[in-house]
Amino acid sequence: MKTITTSLLLIITSAAAFAQTIEVRGTVNNQKGQPVPYAFVRDAQHNYATFADSTGTFMLKADPASALQVSACNYKETQVKIENKTNVAVVLPADAPQGGVVSLKSVKAEINDEFLHRGQLMFGGDASQQQVKSGFTQEATRGSRYLFPDWIPGFGINKGDSFVVEKSNMYNYDKISGNILYTNDGKSMAAVSNSQIKSFSLFDKRGQAHVYESSPVIKDKLFVEVLLSTPKYKIYKKSDSKLSRADFHTDGVLEMGHRYDEYVDNDRYYFVGADGKAQSISLKKSTLKKLFGGDADAFIASQGSKDVDDDYVRELGNSLAK
Template sequence: MKKIILFALLIIGKISFAQTVSVNGTVTDQNGKPVAFAFVSDSQHPYATYSDQSGAFSLQADPASNLIVTANFHNEARVKLDNPANVKVVMTAGEAPKQDVTTKTTVANFFKPDENLVDHNVSINRIGTGQEGLHGSRFLFNDWVHGFAVTPQDSLKQSDVYLFNYDKVGGNLVFTRNKTTAMLVVKQEIKGFTLFDENAVPYVFEDVPAINAKRYVEVLSAGKKYKIYKDLGTTFIKANFVTNGITSSGNNYDEYKDESVYYVVKQGGQPQKMEPKSKAIKLAFAADADKVKKFLSDNEGEIDDNYLKALGDYLNQ
Protein backbone atom coordinates (compact mmCIF):
# COMPACT_ATOMS: atom_id res chain seq x y z
CA MET A 1 0.00 0.00 0.00
CA LYS A 2 2.83 2.38 0.88
CA LYS A 3 4.49 1.61 -2.46
CA ILE A 4 1.26 2.46 -4.32
CA ILE A 5 0.90 5.76 -2.45
CA LEU A 6 4.55 6.64 -3.11
CA PHE A 7 4.17 5.82 -6.81
CA ALA A 8 1.04 8.01 -6.99
CA LEU A 9 2.88 10.90 -5.35
CA LEU A 10 5.72 10.59 -7.84
CA ILE A 11 3.27 10.69 -10.74
CA ILE A 12 1.50 13.73 -9.30
CA GLY A 13 4.86 15.41 -8.79
CA LYS A 14 5.83 14.84 -12.40
CA ILE A 15 2.52 16.17 -13.67
CA SER A 16 2.83 19.28 -11.51
CA PHE A 17 6.41 19.77 -12.61
CA ALA A 18 5.38 19.73 -16.25
CA GLN A 19 2.68 22.35 -15.80
CA THR A 20 3.34 25.89 -17.00
CA VAL A 21 1.97 29.33 -16.24
CA SER A 22 1.75 32.48 -18.32
CA VAL A 23 4.62 34.79 -17.38
CA ASN A 24 4.61 38.50 -18.22
CA GLY A 25 7.21 41.05 -17.29
CA THR A 26 9.70 43.72 -18.23
CA VAL A 27 13.48 43.96 -18.44
CA THR A 28 15.16 47.25 -17.52
CA ASP A 29 18.63 48.46 -16.58
CA GLN A 30 19.54 50.08 -13.28
CA ASN A 31 18.38 53.46 -14.59
CA GLY A 32 14.93 52.14 -15.43
CA LYS A 33 15.51 52.13 -19.20
CA PRO A 34 14.12 49.16 -21.14
CA VAL A 35 16.53 46.47 -22.31
CA ALA A 36 15.45 45.36 -25.78
CA PHE A 37 16.15 41.84 -27.02
CA ALA A 38 17.12 40.42 -23.67
CA PHE A 39 16.95 36.63 -23.83
CA VAL A 40 14.55 35.25 -21.21
CA SER A 41 14.55 31.49 -20.59
CA ASP A 42 13.18 28.92 -18.16
CA SER A 43 16.04 27.50 -16.06
CA GLN A 44 14.76 23.91 -16.34
CA HIS A 45 12.93 23.64 -19.67
CA PRO A 46 13.35 24.79 -23.29
CA TYR A 47 10.90 27.69 -22.91
CA ALA A 48 12.29 31.03 -24.01
CA THR A 49 11.61 34.37 -25.64
CA TYR A 50 13.09 37.85 -26.17
CA SER A 51 12.01 41.19 -24.75
CA ASP A 52 10.66 43.72 -27.24
CA GLN A 53 11.76 47.34 -27.78
CA SER A 54 9.94 48.41 -24.61
CA GLY A 55 11.57 45.65 -22.57
CA ALA A 56 8.32 43.69 -22.26
CA PHE A 57 8.17 39.91 -22.61
CA SER A 58 5.76 37.01 -22.17
CA LEU A 59 6.20 33.23 -22.23
CA GLN A 60 4.99 29.98 -20.71
CA ALA A 61 7.26 28.73 -17.93
CA ASP A 62 7.39 26.21 -15.09
CA PRO A 63 6.37 28.04 -11.88
CA ALA A 64 9.02 26.02 -10.02
CA SER A 65 11.77 27.34 -12.27
CA ASN A 66 13.76 30.56 -12.26
CA LEU A 67 13.99 32.88 -15.23
CA ILE A 68 17.49 33.35 -16.65
CA VAL A 69 17.92 36.67 -18.46
CA THR A 70 20.93 37.62 -20.58
CA ALA A 71 21.70 40.55 -22.88
CA ASN A 72 24.69 42.17 -24.53
CA PHE A 73 26.59 44.56 -22.24
CA HIS A 74 24.71 43.28 -19.17
CA ASN A 75 25.36 40.72 -16.46
CA GLU A 76 23.15 37.64 -16.29
CA ALA A 77 20.09 37.96 -14.05
CA ARG A 78 18.10 35.19 -12.32
CA VAL A 79 14.57 35.83 -11.12
CA LYS A 80 12.11 33.70 -9.13
CA LEU A 81 8.53 33.45 -10.36
CA ASP A 82 6.92 34.78 -7.20
CA ASN A 83 4.52 36.90 -9.25
CA PRO A 84 4.32 35.49 -12.81
CA ALA A 85 1.85 38.16 -13.93
CA ASN A 86 4.28 41.01 -13.27
CA VAL A 87 7.94 39.98 -13.30
CA LYS A 88 10.39 42.86 -13.06
CA VAL A 89 13.94 42.09 -14.15
CA VAL A 90 16.65 44.68 -13.45
CA MET A 91 19.97 44.04 -15.18
CA THR A 92 23.31 45.46 -14.16
CA ALA A 93 25.88 46.74 -16.65
CA GLY A 94 28.44 44.21 -17.82
CA GLU A 95 31.33 43.79 -20.22
CA ALA A 96 31.04 43.83 -23.98
CA PRO A 97 30.29 40.39 -25.49
CA LYS A 98 33.26 38.43 -26.77
CA GLN A 99 33.24 37.05 -30.28
CA ASP A 100 34.83 33.78 -29.17
CA VAL A 101 32.33 32.82 -26.50
CA THR A 102 31.37 29.63 -28.34
CA THR A 103 32.66 26.53 -26.61
CA LYS A 104 33.18 22.97 -27.70
CA THR A 105 30.40 21.81 -25.43
CA THR A 106 27.77 24.11 -26.92
CA VAL A 107 28.48 24.25 -30.65
CA ALA A 108 31.14 21.68 -31.54
CA ASN A 109 28.79 19.75 -33.85
CA PHE A 110 26.00 22.29 -33.97
CA PHE A 111 27.25 24.58 -36.76
CA LYS A 112 29.47 24.19 -39.79
CA PRO A 113 30.82 26.65 -42.36
CA ASP A 114 28.75 27.04 -45.49
CA GLU A 115 30.92 28.07 -48.42
CA ASN A 116 27.85 29.01 -50.47
CA LEU A 117 26.93 31.73 -47.95
CA VAL A 118 30.31 33.21 -47.15
CA ASP A 119 29.08 36.80 -47.12
CA HIS A 120 25.45 36.91 -46.04
CA ASN A 121 25.09 40.68 -46.43
CA VAL A 122 26.09 40.51 -50.08
CA SER A 123 23.49 37.79 -50.63
CA ILE A 124 20.80 39.88 -48.96
CA ASN A 125 21.65 43.03 -50.90
CA ARG A 126 22.12 41.36 -54.26
CA ILE A 127 21.40 43.82 -57.09
CA GLY A 128 20.33 41.37 -59.78
CA THR A 129 21.17 41.17 -63.49
CA GLY A 130 17.95 42.63 -64.90
CA GLN A 131 17.45 46.34 -65.56
CA GLU A 132 14.85 46.57 -62.75
CA GLY A 133 17.11 44.97 -60.16
CA LEU A 134 16.23 42.07 -57.90
CA HIS A 135 12.71 41.30 -56.69
CA GLY A 136 12.21 39.33 -53.50
CA SER A 137 14.88 37.64 -51.39
CA ARG A 138 16.16 34.15 -50.65
CA PHE A 139 16.06 35.03 -46.95
CA LEU A 140 13.08 35.41 -44.65
CA PHE A 141 14.36 38.67 -43.12
CA ASN A 142 16.09 41.64 -44.72
CA ASP A 143 18.68 41.69 -41.95
CA TRP A 144 20.08 39.41 -39.28
CA VAL A 145 17.73 38.74 -36.36
CA HIS A 146 17.80 37.25 -32.85
CA GLY A 147 16.78 33.68 -32.18
CA PHE A 148 17.38 30.37 -30.46
CA ALA A 149 17.26 26.68 -31.35
CA VAL A 150 16.12 23.51 -29.59
CA THR A 151 17.99 20.19 -29.84
CA PRO A 152 16.37 16.75 -30.10
CA GLN A 153 17.21 16.40 -26.40
CA ASP A 154 15.15 19.54 -25.61
CA SER A 155 18.09 21.75 -24.68
CA LEU A 156 18.39 25.35 -25.82
CA LYS A 157 21.11 26.60 -28.17
CA GLN A 158 21.56 30.36 -27.92
CA SER A 159 24.19 33.02 -27.50
CA ASP A 160 23.84 36.78 -27.31
CA VAL A 161 26.54 37.17 -29.97
CA TYR A 162 24.67 35.06 -32.56
CA LEU A 163 22.29 36.52 -35.12
CA PHE A 164 20.22 34.38 -37.48
CA ASN A 165 18.25 34.22 -40.70
CA TYR A 166 16.31 31.57 -42.59
CA ASP A 167 17.40 30.60 -46.10
CA LYS A 168 14.13 29.97 -47.97
CA VAL A 169 15.86 28.40 -50.96
CA GLY A 170 17.73 25.69 -49.07
CA GLY A 171 15.34 25.56 -46.13
CA ASN A 172 18.22 26.04 -43.70
CA LEU A 173 18.95 28.09 -40.61
CA VAL A 174 22.04 30.27 -40.98
CA PHE A 175 23.86 32.28 -38.34
CA THR A 176 26.63 34.83 -37.98
CA ARG A 177 28.81 36.25 -35.25
CA ASN A 178 30.11 39.22 -37.20
CA LYS A 179 27.52 39.97 -39.95
CA THR A 180 30.18 39.07 -42.51
CA THR A 181 30.69 35.32 -42.44
CA ALA A 182 27.58 33.16 -42.52
CA MET A 183 27.45 29.60 -41.24
CA LEU A 184 24.95 26.84 -41.76
CA VAL A 185 23.31 25.00 -38.88
CA VAL A 186 23.71 21.23 -38.89
CA LYS A 187 20.13 20.09 -39.44
CA GLN A 188 20.49 16.82 -37.55
CA GLU A 189 21.49 18.68 -34.39
CA ILE A 190 18.32 20.74 -33.90
CA LYS A 191 14.63 19.88 -34.15
CA GLY A 192 13.34 23.44 -34.23
CA PHE A 193 14.12 27.11 -33.78
CA THR A 194 12.45 30.45 -33.19
CA LEU A 195 13.50 33.71 -34.85
CA PHE A 196 12.36 37.18 -33.76
CA ASP A 197 11.89 40.08 -36.18
CA GLU A 198 12.74 43.71 -35.41
CA ASN A 199 9.54 44.00 -33.36
CA ALA A 200 10.35 40.81 -31.39
CA VAL A 201 7.53 38.92 -33.14
CA PRO A 202 8.41 35.20 -33.09
CA TYR A 203 8.58 32.92 -36.14
CA VAL A 204 8.62 29.26 -35.07
CA PHE A 205 10.07 26.48 -37.24
CA GLU A 206 10.19 22.72 -36.77
CA ASP A 207 11.76 19.74 -38.48
CA VAL A 208 8.76 17.75 -39.79
CA PRO A 209 10.02 15.06 -42.21
CA ALA A 210 6.44 13.96 -42.95
CA ILE A 211 5.90 17.38 -44.57
CA ASN A 212 9.34 18.09 -45.98
CA ALA A 213 12.47 16.07 -45.17
CA LYS A 214 14.81 18.66 -46.73
CA ARG A 215 13.84 21.87 -44.96
CA TYR A 216 12.26 23.21 -41.80
CA VAL A 217 8.61 24.26 -41.86
CA GLU A 218 6.98 27.17 -40.08
CA VAL A 219 4.47 26.60 -37.28
CA LEU A 220 1.57 29.03 -37.68
CA SER A 221 -0.49 27.62 -34.82
CA ALA A 222 -0.08 24.78 -32.32
CA GLY A 223 -2.42 23.47 -29.65
CA LYS A 224 -4.06 20.46 -28.07
CA LYS A 225 -6.17 19.63 -31.15
CA TYR A 226 -4.47 21.01 -34.25
CA LYS A 227 -1.20 22.22 -35.70
CA ILE A 228 -1.09 24.39 -38.80
CA TYR A 229 2.17 24.40 -40.74
CA LYS A 230 3.49 26.46 -43.62
CA ASP A 231 6.07 24.91 -45.94
CA LEU A 232 7.78 27.92 -47.48
CA GLY A 233 10.02 27.39 -50.48
CA THR A 234 11.58 29.99 -52.77
CA THR A 235 12.67 29.61 -56.37
CA PHE A 236 15.20 31.85 -58.14
CA ILE A 237 14.03 32.99 -61.58
CA LYS A 238 16.49 34.87 -63.81
CA ALA A 239 15.44 37.84 -65.91
CA ASN A 240 13.86 36.46 -69.10
CA PHE A 241 12.57 39.54 -70.90
CA VAL A 242 12.53 39.27 -74.71
CA THR A 243 11.11 41.54 -77.36
CA ASN A 244 11.07 41.79 -81.15
CA GLY A 245 10.07 45.45 -81.14
CA ILE A 246 6.39 44.65 -81.48
CA THR A 247 5.58 42.10 -78.79
CA SER A 248 7.42 41.25 -75.60
CA SER A 249 7.30 38.65 -72.86
CA GLY A 250 8.98 37.77 -69.60
CA ASN A 251 10.33 39.94 -66.81
CA ASN A 252 13.19 42.41 -66.87
CA TYR A 253 14.37 41.46 -63.38
CA ASP A 254 15.74 38.54 -61.39
CA GLU A 255 13.25 37.27 -58.84
CA TYR A 256 13.01 35.08 -55.77
CA LYS A 257 9.46 33.75 -55.91
CA ASP A 258 7.88 32.32 -52.76
CA GLU A 259 5.75 29.20 -52.97
CA SER A 260 3.83 28.26 -49.81
CA VAL A 261 2.02 25.00 -49.07
CA TYR A 262 -0.12 24.69 -45.92
CA TYR A 263 -0.72 21.58 -43.81
CA VAL A 264 -3.00 20.64 -40.94
CA VAL A 265 -2.09 17.98 -38.38
CA LYS A 266 -4.81 16.67 -36.11
CA GLN A 267 -3.77 15.29 -32.75
CA GLY A 268 -2.13 11.92 -33.37
CA GLY A 269 -2.64 12.19 -37.13
CA GLN A 270 -0.59 12.77 -40.26
CA PRO A 271 -0.12 16.08 -42.12
CA GLN A 272 -2.84 16.90 -44.65
CA LYS A 273 -2.50 19.59 -47.29
CA MET A 274 -4.90 22.49 -47.04
CA GLU A 275 -5.41 25.33 -49.50
CA PRO A 276 -5.97 28.75 -47.92
CA LYS A 277 -9.58 28.83 -49.08
CA SER A 278 -12.87 28.68 -47.16
CA LYS A 279 -14.02 25.41 -48.72
CA ALA A 280 -10.71 23.66 -47.99
CA ILE A 281 -10.69 24.97 -44.43
CA LYS A 282 -14.19 23.58 -43.80
CA LEU A 283 -13.07 20.15 -45.04
CA ALA A 284 -9.84 20.17 -43.03
CA PHE A 285 -11.61 21.06 -39.77
CA ALA A 286 -14.88 19.20 -40.37
CA ALA A 287 -14.83 17.85 -36.81
CA ASP A 288 -15.30 21.43 -35.58
CA ALA A 289 -17.73 22.52 -38.27
CA ASP A 290 -19.75 24.87 -36.07
CA LYS A 291 -16.72 26.69 -34.72
CA VAL A 292 -15.22 26.99 -38.21
CA LYS A 293 -18.47 28.37 -39.59
CA LYS A 294 -18.60 30.99 -36.84
CA PHE A 295 -14.94 31.97 -37.31
CA LEU A 296 -15.33 32.36 -41.08
CA SER A 297 -18.48 34.41 -40.54
CA ASP A 298 -16.83 36.69 -37.99
CA ASN A 299 -13.55 37.10 -39.86
CA GLU A 300 -13.80 38.27 -43.43
CA GLY A 301 -10.89 39.22 -45.64
CA GLU A 302 -7.84 37.58 -47.17
CA ILE A 303 -6.93 34.15 -45.83
CA ASP A 304 -3.23 34.69 -45.16
CA ASP A 305 -0.75 33.49 -42.52
CA ASN A 306 -2.21 35.71 -39.80
CA TYR A 307 -5.72 34.52 -40.62
CA LEU A 308 -4.72 30.85 -40.37
CA LYS A 309 -2.85 31.48 -37.12
CA ALA A 310 -5.93 33.12 -35.60
CA LEU A 311 -8.11 30.27 -36.85
CA GLY A 312 -5.85 27.63 -35.33
CA ASP A 313 -5.60 29.44 -32.01
CA TYR A 314 -9.40 29.77 -31.92
CA LEU A 315 -10.03 26.07 -32.66
CA ASN A 316 -7.47 25.00 -30.06
CA GLN A 317 -9.19 26.87 -27.25
Protein backbone atom coordinates in the same frame (compact mmCIF):
# COMPACT_ATOMS: atom_id res chain seq x y z
CA MET B 1 27.49 25.63 -47.80
CA LYS B 2 29.50 24.72 -44.73
CA THR B 3 27.43 23.30 -41.85
CA ILE B 4 28.41 23.98 -38.25
CA THR B 5 26.70 21.67 -35.79
CA THR B 6 24.80 22.98 -32.81
CA SER B 7 27.36 21.43 -30.43
CA LEU B 8 29.09 24.81 -30.78
CA LEU B 9 26.12 26.45 -29.11
CA LEU B 10 25.42 26.74 -25.41
CA ILE B 11 23.06 23.98 -24.26
CA ILE B 12 20.92 24.70 -21.22
CA THR B 13 19.06 21.84 -19.58
CA SER B 14 15.45 22.48 -18.62
CA ALA B 15 13.30 20.94 -15.92
CA ALA B 16 9.95 19.21 -16.31
CA ALA B 17 7.69 20.76 -18.91
CA PHE B 18 4.40 20.53 -17.03
CA ALA B 19 3.42 23.27 -14.60
CA GLN B 20 0.68 25.75 -13.83
CA THR B 21 1.35 28.94 -15.77
CA ILE B 22 0.47 32.61 -15.64
CA GLU B 23 1.00 35.31 -18.27
CA VAL B 24 3.97 37.44 -17.27
CA ARG B 25 4.61 40.75 -19.00
CA GLY B 26 7.62 42.93 -18.45
CA THR B 27 10.51 45.02 -19.66
CA VAL B 28 14.26 44.51 -19.86
CA ASN B 29 16.42 47.61 -19.33
CA ASN B 30 20.07 48.25 -18.60
CA GLN B 31 21.33 50.10 -15.51
CA LYS B 32 20.90 53.42 -17.30
CA GLY B 33 17.20 52.73 -17.85
CA GLN B 34 17.65 52.08 -21.58
CA PRO B 35 15.78 49.17 -23.22
CA VAL B 36 17.76 46.01 -24.00
CA PRO B 37 16.33 44.83 -27.34
CA TYR B 38 15.97 41.12 -28.09
CA ALA B 39 17.01 39.92 -24.62
CA PHE B 40 16.36 36.19 -24.14
CA VAL B 41 13.79 35.54 -21.38
CA ARG B 42 13.00 32.04 -20.09
CA ASP B 43 11.35 30.30 -17.16
CA ALA B 44 14.38 29.05 -15.22
CA GLN B 45 12.70 25.70 -14.44
CA HIS B 46 10.72 24.92 -17.61
CA ASN B 47 10.79 25.06 -21.42
CA TYR B 48 8.96 28.40 -21.62
CA ALA B 49 10.94 31.09 -23.39
CA THR B 50 10.72 34.17 -25.59
CA PHE B 51 12.68 37.21 -26.72
CA ALA B 52 12.00 40.81 -25.80
CA ASP B 53 11.10 43.00 -28.76
CA SER B 54 13.06 46.00 -30.06
CA THR B 55 11.84 48.10 -27.10
CA GLY B 56 12.82 45.51 -24.48
CA THR B 57 9.20 44.47 -23.86
CA PHE B 58 8.21 40.81 -23.48
CA MET B 59 5.30 38.51 -22.66
CA LEU B 60 5.78 34.93 -21.48
CA LYS B 61 3.68 32.15 -19.98
CA ALA B 62 5.62 30.93 -16.94
CA ASP B 63 5.36 29.03 -13.66
CA PRO B 64 4.40 31.59 -10.98
CA ALA B 65 6.65 29.79 -8.46
CA SER B 66 9.67 29.91 -10.77
CA ALA B 67 12.05 32.70 -11.79
CA LEU B 68 12.80 34.49 -15.05
CA GLN B 69 16.31 33.94 -16.39
CA VAL B 70 17.31 36.85 -18.65
CA SER B 71 20.40 37.19 -20.83
CA ALA B 72 21.67 39.36 -23.68
CA CYS B 73 24.92 39.97 -25.49
CA ASN B 74 27.21 42.33 -23.48
CA TYR B 75 25.14 41.91 -20.29
CA LYS B 76 25.40 39.67 -17.23
CA GLU B 77 22.75 36.96 -16.98
CA THR B 78 20.16 37.80 -14.31
CA GLN B 79 17.40 35.91 -12.51
CA VAL B 80 14.27 37.56 -11.13
CA LYS B 81 11.75 35.62 -9.02
CA ILE B 82 8.23 35.74 -10.41
CA GLU B 83 6.42 35.27 -7.07
CA ASN B 84 3.00 35.28 -8.77
CA LYS B 85 3.61 38.74 -10.27
CA THR B 86 2.15 39.34 -13.73
CA ASN B 87 4.37 42.36 -14.43
CA VAL B 88 8.13 42.20 -13.97
CA ALA B 89 10.83 44.81 -14.57
CA VAL B 90 14.27 43.33 -15.25
CA VAL B 91 17.53 45.28 -15.01
CA LEU B 92 20.57 43.73 -16.71
CA PRO B 93 24.02 44.76 -15.42
CA ALA B 94 26.64 45.49 -18.06
CA ASP B 95 29.31 42.90 -18.79
CA ALA B 96 32.57 43.00 -20.74
CA PRO B 97 31.81 43.86 -24.41
CA GLN B 98 31.47 40.74 -26.54
CA GLY B 99 30.55 42.39 -29.82
CA GLY B 100 27.31 41.64 -31.61
CA VAL B 101 25.71 41.11 -34.97
CA VAL B 102 25.80 44.12 -37.26
CA SER B 103 22.74 44.61 -39.44
CA LEU B 104 23.09 43.12 -42.91
CA LYS B 105 21.70 46.32 -44.31
CA SER B 106 24.86 48.17 -43.25
CA VAL B 107 27.45 45.51 -44.06
CA LYS B 108 26.19 43.73 -47.17
CA ALA B 109 28.84 45.45 -49.31
CA GLU B 110 31.49 43.80 -47.10
CA ILE B 111 30.00 40.29 -47.11
CA ASN B 112 32.54 37.77 -48.31
CA ASP B 113 30.89 34.36 -48.09
CA GLU B 114 30.64 31.82 -50.89
CA PHE B 115 26.97 31.32 -50.12
CA LEU B 116 26.24 34.93 -51.08
CA HIS B 117 28.20 34.99 -54.31
CA ARG B 118 27.01 33.97 -57.76
CA GLY B 119 25.00 37.18 -58.16
CA GLN B 120 22.86 36.45 -55.09
CA LEU B 121 23.94 39.08 -52.58
CA MET B 122 21.62 39.09 -49.63
CA PHE B 123 18.41 41.14 -49.47
CA GLY B 124 18.11 42.48 -52.97
CA GLY B 125 21.65 42.16 -54.21
CA ASP B 126 23.84 44.97 -55.46
CA ALA B 127 21.82 48.18 -55.72
CA SER B 128 23.97 49.44 -58.56
CA GLN B 129 23.09 48.74 -62.17
CA GLN B 130 25.10 46.18 -64.16
CA GLN B 131 25.66 46.03 -67.91
CA VAL B 132 24.88 42.57 -69.27
CA LYS B 133 25.83 40.86 -72.52
CA SER B 134 22.36 40.96 -74.03
CA GLY B 135 22.67 44.70 -74.48
CA PHE B 136 20.48 46.21 -71.74
CA THR B 137 21.25 47.70 -68.35
CA GLN B 138 20.20 45.22 -65.68
CA GLU B 139 18.41 46.62 -62.63
CA ALA B 140 18.87 45.55 -58.99
CA THR B 141 17.56 42.14 -57.97
CA ARG B 142 14.05 42.19 -56.49
CA GLY B 143 12.89 40.09 -53.56
CA SER B 144 15.13 37.78 -51.52
CA ARG B 145 15.76 34.10 -50.95
CA TYR B 146 15.70 34.89 -47.20
CA LEU B 147 12.47 35.11 -45.24
CA PHE B 148 13.30 38.04 -42.96
CA PRO B 149 14.72 41.41 -44.03
CA ASP B 150 17.49 41.25 -41.40
CA TRP B 151 19.00 38.96 -38.76
CA ILE B 152 16.61 38.10 -35.92
CA PRO B 153 16.95 36.30 -32.54
CA GLY B 154 16.12 32.64 -32.02
CA PHE B 155 16.64 29.51 -29.94
CA GLY B 156 16.37 25.76 -30.47
CA ILE B 157 15.13 22.71 -28.60
CA ASN B 158 17.41 19.71 -29.05
CA LYS B 159 16.48 16.03 -29.28
CA GLY B 160 16.81 15.79 -25.48
CA ASP B 161 14.22 18.59 -24.96
CA SER B 162 16.85 21.05 -23.72
CA PHE B 163 17.32 24.65 -24.81
CA VAL B 164 20.01 25.45 -27.38
CA VAL B 165 20.86 29.13 -27.00
CA GLU B 166 23.76 31.33 -28.05
CA LYS B 167 23.16 34.96 -27.17
CA SER B 168 25.79 36.27 -29.62
CA ASN B 169 24.09 34.61 -32.61
CA MET B 170 21.30 35.93 -34.83
CA TYR B 171 19.33 33.96 -37.43
CA ASN B 172 17.42 33.89 -40.70
CA TYR B 173 15.58 31.33 -42.85
CA ASP B 174 16.58 30.38 -46.39
CA LYS B 175 13.41 29.78 -48.44
CA ILE B 176 15.27 27.88 -51.16
CA SER B 177 17.16 25.28 -49.10
CA GLY B 178 15.04 25.28 -45.93
CA ASN B 179 18.15 25.97 -43.83
CA ILE B 180 18.10 28.01 -40.64
CA LEU B 181 21.19 30.22 -40.93
CA TYR B 182 23.09 31.93 -38.15
CA THR B 183 25.82 34.53 -37.83
CA ASN B 184 27.79 36.03 -34.98
CA ASP B 185 29.30 38.93 -36.92
CA GLY B 186 26.82 39.81 -39.67
CA LYS B 187 29.42 39.09 -42.35
CA SER B 188 29.61 35.28 -42.57
CA MET B 189 27.12 32.57 -41.74
CA ALA B 190 26.55 28.84 -41.36
CA ALA B 191 23.58 26.48 -41.07
CA VAL B 192 21.99 24.98 -37.97
CA SER B 193 22.23 21.18 -38.03
CA ASN B 194 18.81 19.52 -38.27
CA SER B 195 20.30 16.24 -36.97
CA GLN B 196 20.58 17.71 -33.47
CA ILE B 197 17.60 20.06 -33.34
CA LYS B 198 13.98 19.02 -32.74
CA SER B 199 12.58 22.52 -33.27
CA PHE B 200 13.82 26.07 -33.68
CA SER B 201 12.00 29.33 -32.92
CA LEU B 202 12.77 32.59 -34.74
CA PHE B 203 11.29 35.87 -33.47
CA ASP B 204 10.47 38.56 -36.03
CA LYS B 205 10.58 42.30 -35.38
CA ARG B 206 7.01 42.36 -34.06
CA GLY B 207 7.82 39.60 -31.55
CA GLN B 208 5.93 36.86 -33.41
CA ALA B 209 7.48 33.43 -32.94
CA HIS B 210 8.02 31.35 -36.08
CA VAL B 211 8.56 27.72 -35.08
CA TYR B 212 10.40 25.35 -37.43
CA GLU B 213 11.03 21.63 -37.31
CA SER B 214 12.45 18.92 -39.51
CA SER B 215 9.39 17.03 -40.78
CA PRO B 216 9.65 13.49 -42.19
CA VAL B 217 6.48 14.06 -44.24
CA ILE B 218 7.89 17.11 -46.05
CA LYS B 219 11.17 15.76 -47.32
CA ASP B 220 12.45 18.46 -49.66
CA LYS B 221 13.07 21.04 -46.92
CA LEU B 222 15.47 20.76 -43.98
CA PHE B 223 13.11 22.84 -41.80
CA VAL B 224 9.48 23.86 -42.33
CA GLU B 225 7.36 26.25 -40.29
CA VAL B 226 4.81 24.78 -37.87
CA LEU B 227 1.72 27.01 -37.75
CA LEU B 228 -0.37 24.64 -35.62
CA SER B 229 0.61 21.65 -33.49
CA THR B 230 -1.61 19.55 -31.21
CA PRO B 231 -1.49 15.87 -30.27
CA LYS B 232 -4.03 15.23 -33.08
CA TYR B 233 -3.17 17.73 -35.81
CA LYS B 234 -0.41 19.74 -37.44
CA ILE B 235 -0.40 22.42 -40.11
CA TYR B 236 2.89 23.20 -41.83
CA LYS B 237 3.81 26.14 -44.03
CA LYS B 238 6.44 25.42 -46.67
CA SER B 239 8.04 28.62 -47.97
CA ASP B 240 9.68 28.34 -51.37
CA SER B 241 11.47 30.88 -53.51
CA LYS B 242 12.85 30.57 -57.04
CA LEU B 243 15.22 32.93 -58.81
CA SER B 244 13.76 34.16 -62.10
CA ARG B 245 16.50 35.64 -64.28
CA ALA B 246 16.22 38.89 -66.23
CA ASP B 247 14.73 38.11 -69.65
CA PHE B 248 14.37 41.53 -71.25
CA HIS B 249 14.32 41.56 -75.04
CA THR B 250 12.99 43.70 -77.85
CA ASP B 251 12.21 43.26 -81.53
CA GLY B 252 12.88 46.92 -82.18
CA VAL B 253 9.26 47.92 -81.61
CA LEU B 254 7.96 46.03 -78.57
CA GLU B 255 9.83 45.58 -75.29
CA MET B 256 9.21 42.31 -73.42
CA GLY B 257 10.35 40.67 -70.20
CA HIS B 258 12.11 42.10 -67.13
CA ARG B 259 15.37 44.00 -66.71
CA TYR B 260 15.95 42.49 -63.27
CA ASP B 261 16.44 39.13 -61.55
CA GLU B 262 13.62 38.38 -59.09
CA TYR B 263 13.04 35.91 -56.29
CA VAL B 264 9.49 34.63 -56.76
CA ASP B 265 7.84 33.20 -53.64
CA ASN B 266 5.41 30.29 -53.45
CA ASP B 267 3.94 29.30 -50.07
CA ARG B 268 2.16 25.98 -49.60
CA TYR B 269 0.29 24.59 -46.61
CA TYR B 270 0.06 20.98 -45.44
CA PHE B 271 -2.24 19.29 -42.94
CA VAL B 272 -1.11 16.20 -41.02
CA GLY B 273 -3.77 14.25 -39.12
CA ALA B 274 -3.87 11.08 -37.06
CA ASP B 275 -2.72 8.95 -40.00
CA GLY B 276 0.58 10.87 -40.14
CA LYS B 277 0.18 11.66 -43.84
CA ALA B 278 0.57 15.17 -45.27
CA GLN B 279 -2.05 16.62 -47.58
CA SER B 280 -1.79 19.94 -49.37
CA ILE B 281 -4.52 22.38 -48.29
CA SER B 282 -5.72 25.93 -48.85
CA LEU B 283 -6.36 28.22 -45.90
CA LYS B 284 -10.15 28.47 -45.97
CA LYS B 285 -12.70 28.23 -43.17
CA SER B 286 -14.55 25.45 -44.96
CA THR B 287 -11.31 23.48 -45.27
CA LEU B 288 -10.47 23.90 -41.57
CA LYS B 289 -13.98 22.82 -40.52
CA LYS B 290 -13.70 19.67 -42.59
CA LEU B 291 -10.18 18.78 -41.44
CA PHE B 292 -10.78 19.34 -37.73
CA GLY B 293 -14.08 17.47 -37.56
CA GLY B 294 -15.88 20.05 -35.42
CA ASP B 295 -12.95 20.77 -33.05
CA ALA B 296 -12.39 24.15 -34.69
CA ASP B 297 -16.04 25.22 -35.03
CA ALA B 298 -16.18 27.30 -31.82
CA PHE B 299 -13.00 29.18 -32.67
CA ILE B 300 -14.07 29.83 -36.28
CA ALA B 301 -17.45 31.16 -35.11
CA SER B 302 -15.72 33.50 -32.62
CA GLN B 303 -13.60 35.04 -35.40
CA GLY B 304 -16.55 36.27 -37.43
CA SER B 305 -15.54 37.49 -40.89
CA LYS B 306 -11.81 37.60 -40.14
CA ASP B 307 -9.71 36.31 -43.05
CA VAL B 308 -7.82 33.05 -42.62
CA ASP B 309 -4.07 33.67 -42.71
CA ASP B 310 -0.97 32.43 -40.86
CA ASP B 311 -1.84 34.29 -37.64
CA TYR B 312 -5.40 32.91 -37.78
CA VAL B 313 -4.04 29.36 -37.88
CA ARG B 314 -1.60 30.07 -35.01
CA GLU B 315 -4.46 31.44 -32.90
CA LEU B 316 -6.54 28.36 -33.75
CA GLY B 317 -3.69 26.20 -32.48
CA ASN B 318 -3.55 28.18 -29.23
CA SER B 319 -7.32 27.76 -28.82
CA LEU B 320 -7.14 23.98 -29.33
CA ALA B 321 -4.29 23.69 -26.83
CA LYS B 322 -6.34 25.17 -23.97
